[in-house]
Amino acid sequence: MLTPSFTAQLDQHTLWRRDFALRLKHLSSWLRDNELLDDATSDRLRGLEQQVRSDKVVVAFVAEFSRGKSELINAIFFSGYKRRIMPASAGRTTMCPTELGWDPELPACLRLLPIETRLQPQALSEWRQLPEHWQQIELDVKDPAQLAEALQKVSEVRHVSVDEARELGFWHEDAPEDNPRVDAAGRIEVPRWRHALINIAHPLLKQGLVVLDTPGLNAIGAEPELTVNLIPQAHAVVFILAADAGVSRSDLTIWREHLAVAPGEADSRLVVLNKIDTLWDALSTPEQVEAQIQRQRDTSAEVLGLPASRVIPVSAQKGLLAKVGNDTELLMASRLPELELALAQGTMGQRQRILRSAVTAGLAELRQDVARSLHARRRELAEQRVELKGLRGKNTAVIRHMQSRIELERAEFDESGARLHAVRSIHLKLLRDLTEMLGAAQVRAQVADLATTLRQPGLKLGASRAYAEAFERLRGQLAKAQAASAEIHAMLAAAFRQLNSEQGFSLQVPREPDLSRFGKDLDLIERSHLQYLGVRNMLRMAQPAFAERVVRALTARLRAVYESALGEVEQWNKSAASQLDGQLRERRRNFNRRIEALDRIQQAAAGLDERIVEIESQEATLDQSVRQLAALTSALMDTSAAAEVRPPLERAEAAA
Incomplete structure (x- = not known):
């Protein structure tokens, strides 16, 4: 009895998730085979897989x-x-x-x-x-x-005394019309x-x-x-x-x-x-x-x-x-199929759109980072090819002079490490400050006055104002964290521009994390708590044990929001650091390759042309890698791919 139901929509979503996981695994293997899987890229891939698998x-x-x-x-x-x-x-x-x-x-x-x-x-x-x-x-x-x-x-159910029912939160003298029935033995039924x-x-x-x-x-x-x-x-x-x-x-x-x-x-x-x-x-x-x-x-x-x-x-x-x-x-x-259809088109449809949009954005950033690494390799090879072609017809002394120049460049590059270390130190200090702003201690500090108000005995007449003030502080802390991330972003942008100019890098600061969306989570939490402050629950809140449960529930939820924000900041930091590490690593490899090439040229007369042909072949391979990267990531971002008839991994391989 098939209907366009919630079940069918969920089945379709599951097929898409499985297809995505297989494609992502294929992309990960390709990146590893091509030495493009650094720590940040690996973390991003794991995050995407976890996001889709555990959704x-x-x-x-x-x-x-x-x-x-x-x-x-x-x-x-x-x-x-x-x-x-x-x-x-x-x-x-x-x-x-x-x-x-x-x-x-x-x-x-x-x-x-x-x-x-x-x-x-x-x-x-x-x-x-x-x-x-x-x-x-x-x-x-x-x-x-x-x-x-x-x-x-x-x-x-259990049958308990009125006193025990009161402690458990099921009996309230101030709202007798809502209390459960007392049986002949004076007992009350509770779960x-x-x-x-x-x-x-x-x-x-x-x-x-x-x-x-x-x-x-x-x-x-x-x-x-x-x-x-x-x-x-x-x-x-x-x-x-x-x-x-x-x-x-x-x-x-x-x-x-x-x-x-x-x-x-x-x-x-x-x-x-x-x-x-x-x-x-x-x-x-x-x-x-x-x-x-x-x-x-x-x-x-x-x-x-x-x-x-x-x-x-x-x-x-x-x-x-x-x-x-x-x-x-x-x-x-x-009319049950009408409800199933409403759940499918509304709940499932909306959830899928949000998830796929987030995944697409993550993949776009990953592709940009990997493409930048490929571009850096391509540029290094092009410079080396031009350098080697300039040696055609030159004698051994010229080649030795070229070797000495490369050694000098490498020494100057190594000396620039002190400046890089200074940039990293400033960056890490600012990052530590930002991490503290989003830590659990800050959550407790921002809601301390609210917790004190809620824990006071009797009716919490000032609870609404205490909530408003606490959430205003929480939003202010998020805004402060956003300003700190903007400062880090600006500092990294200036440092990356200088490195690009001095070292010929192609560094680009990753997109700054948007912490404003966590403000929406705060709005939802505040609204749900304020709804909870109706007359009925205000009477419950007069009980210290119940108020303590409210405080703990609030703190746990806020901590989860701030941990998510912190996770986004940490991913942003890893992306920036791995980009710098990758280009530093590639530059050092390039120095080694250039010196090795000159050694081979000195040992064999035909070595120069062979090395130029080798470099041109590597350039062609890199061009192919750029196309493969685009194909693999495009296939992942294509939300309609799951509807195709061929097996998912076969489709991913064909796309590459």
Whole structure:
């Protein structure tokens, strides 16, 4: 039952990634064979390969309880098992945030983090690095029954006292209407697990899809790292409503506090009006049913402030039933293919465009650097050819004089090393200063006042202002780092111009890193935290343990942003340093080749012409290398190449 679905789009993207990886491997081998693979180029190739191989598409499913969220996940991703995999029956639903993905380094398993870890200060990202604290259950992906039974554990609960529920973040005296029900024994039902990680070799998950299944409002709000880190970083958020109820009060709270985006960012949000089969009324005509669905769709879009095109009516249950039973008519009636198409064209299409654009830019810079090295070799050979042709008809004394001149040039070149060392020293000092600006210590310093405000007991009435001031400092630090990188760039440009003039190099400073895009990451983090400061969560923030989790979640996310910025600066530095090292190395090789050539000419009368022919042959080889480089990199940048029929590596070789 083939539809232009999310699955098909992800398959296409995976084929492109595999093709790209093979082409990149071929380019790497070619560079190594031609002695063009320096440290910076090798790092850039590894970065491109890692970027493409590890690229993940994160889709978060968010809903209040009983909206059919888990059933929708089953229908879209797991219908191939011909049964429900995620718990979706009455009273048996996902109780903790659950991530489904694939890590080939791990066995197929379910890992569960106990809810009691909330009582400790570590952020969720830190717990991920402590596997010994997770309960692990092996999964048999070939046995759907065992798989489904094991995954029922994400619906497990515990019954605790009111005091323990308060410590865990599930009970608030200031918001009694949101508190869970107390049973006859005075106990409260809470999730048994804080977070679940499902690692299975499902075809979609192996291709880089990560599905984030979130619990209802009370559980969402109690885990700040979920709402201020994981959900905002998802490439798409699917928000599920019930078609018969529309946007309820708790639905609207989730949307306003956790999911609302700026008007220009609506493409990352899809709203599913689920359970439209409840509106299929035998006493109404199909036209009347359709009109009712359309009214609910328009009303929901208006309340949420979205275009109606972003609200998709669906019956997840009927869609799953249709896929299991191969019932095309029922599948069309469920409208599930419409949702799959929206995910494919929106989420996957946008993600692919961003990734391919980044890869193309990286390849263009790599080609420019390698082409510059080839050009330097070509120029050195041309100078040597002219020099040797000038020796035709000259006697031995002239050749010895030429040898002495080359030795003198080499000595003068070696003496210039002191100036190069001075340039490197200044460069490294400025780089150290820039690195400190983007280090973890600076992150802590910029948010220290905010952390103090959030950790104060009671209501955090000044939290909004503290956030604004902290993020203003963070943006200022980024601007300061950008100014420092501009200073380094200008210094290198002047030094490279002087070296080009004095030594005949062809050095060019790599493009300065653009740190402004990390400012956009800061904007996203700030917005997600400010959304979190609604009345409901301000009451939670009054609890010291909860406020500490918010601080740790914020610090972890900011540290990740600054580490990414620092990584970009380090790559830029390596590119500039390797370019200089490469041309220095090539110049030294050229001195050796010139002296060796003159020695051979002195020993044999025919040596001069032979060496000139040899150089001309090397020049022709370099010209061919330039063409091969262009062909190999163009093939990598050609995003339509994956659609060709021939095997990917064969296509890359043919292009070369």
